[in-house]
Amino acid sequence: MKRYSFYAAWLIAAIATLISLYYSEILDLDPCKLCSYQRIFLFPLPILLFPLIFKQKREFIPYILPLPIIGFFIALYQTIVRPSCCFSDPIHPIFGLLAFLLISVLLIYNVNTQKY
16 A cells, blocks of 8 residues: 555645546636635645655655645635635645545655555
């Protein structure tokens, strides 16, 4: 599982970025302020995680990990305080929350496992 955790984290970050860009650029839905803050912490993740797939260097994870953790707390705040921000459906902020949570868990799992 540890071997594929970088793949999974990168895939989740890439899909979340593409979905976010689809909503704003193709569907012409402007993000609210909290969604924009989440994008600040989401968009660099696919670029930063991609080299880790090939190099498998765990020493870079502590420098990348603050991005999904801060994004998670922004998404949590948005889910609790303003559940229907940009969209009429309150389920959309939960997708960002789950994406940041999964990326964080996968990266933490990779740091905490030892290489045998």
